[in-house]
Amino acid sequence: QSPAGALRRLAERDDNPDVRAAALSSLAALQPELAVTLARPLVRRLTDQEDWDLRKAAARVLGEHGDGSDLPALLDPLAPGRLRNDGLSAAARIAARQDDKAKKRLQARVARAAEAMLYDLDLRTRQHVIGVLGQVGDHSSVNRLEAFRRQQTVPDVAKAALDAITAIRGRKEPAALPPGQADARLKAIETRLDELDQALEGFEAQH
Numbered sequence: 001q002s003p004a005g006a007l008r009r010l011a012e013r014d015d016n017p018d019v020r021a022a023a024l025s026s027l028a029a030l031q032p033e034l035a036v037t038l039a040r041p042l043v044r045r046l047t048d049q050e051d052w053d054l055r056k057a058a059a060r061v062l063g064e065h066g067d068g069s070d071l072p073a074l075l076d077p078l079a080p081g082r083l084r085n086d087g088l089s090a091a092a093r094i095a096a097r098q099d100d101k102a103k104k105r106l107q108a109r110v111a112r113a114a115e116a117m118l119y120d121l122d123l124r125t126r127q128h129v130i131g132v133l134g135q136v137g138d139h140s141s142v143n144r145l146e147a148f149r150r151q152q153t154v155p156d157v158a159k160a161a162l163d164a165i166t167a168i169r170g171r172k173e174p175a176a177l178p179p180g181q182a183d184a185r186l187k188a189i190e191t192r193l194d195e196l197d198q199a200l201e202g203f204e205a206q207h
Contacts, residue, residue: 004030011038021057032065039066043073043087056086063090068106070094075113085128088114092136107136115144127160134164142168 001009007030010023024042028035042058062070071094074087088110095106110132117129133141145161145168152158 004034008034008038011035017051017054021054024054024057024061028061028065032061035061036065040070040073043070044076052081052083055083059083059086059090063093066090066094068094068098068102071106071109075110077113077116082122082125082128084117085125088117088128088132092132095136108138110136111138111141115141118144118148123154123157126157130157130160130164134167137164137168139168 004027007023007027011020011027014020014023024035024038027038039058039061042055043062059074062074066074071091074091074094076087077084079087091110091113092107095103095110097103098106114129114132114136117125120126120129130145133145137145142165145165149158149161149165152161
């Protein structure tokens with residue numbers, strides 16, 4: 001059996017969701033189109049908490065290799081918990097890979113979904129949304145972020161909103177990014193959000 005075949009079998013049938021997630025991610029490096037085919041139903045279907053890592057892996061595969069048709073599933077407002085964050089990031093990556101006309105249309109779609117999450121009860125989600133809006137937001141997003149910023153009592157969140165507004169206003173239209181640069185920026189945002197998560201967990205542990 002070929003390596004891709006073995007990975008497909010694990011991604012589809014293994015009893016351990018973590019094994020399936022790892023296999024799906026590895027398969028994407030060998031056969032992206034096949035990995036996308038497997039990832040699409042996983043993003044739409046999984047809701048059990050023990051399967052969240054598998055859905056997260058599926059969202060990442062779509063973010064790297066999917067297309068605009070994947071946005072409805074990735075931006076599902078009914079997705080559980082922080083899985084919406086993974087879907088939002090993946091959708092932003094898809095939008096960033098498009099040509100100028102499609103990019104603007106898809107980024108606006110991602111921005112509208114992100115704006116609806118600004119007042120989420122989960123602080124990490126709000127931080128994540130602000131970071132994504134800094135990359136895909138438009139003039140409408142500026143208005144929403146400004147209103148959001150004025151209501152904030154957490155200084156770091158208010159500053160992040162202001163930084164996102166500054167980024168949106170300073171964005172040039174429509175400058176094509178070199179291959180991979182848009183994904184690199186989104187990955188940098190996710191890294192920064194992970195750092196904020198760790199800082200927040202430390203704050204919560206002390207209080």
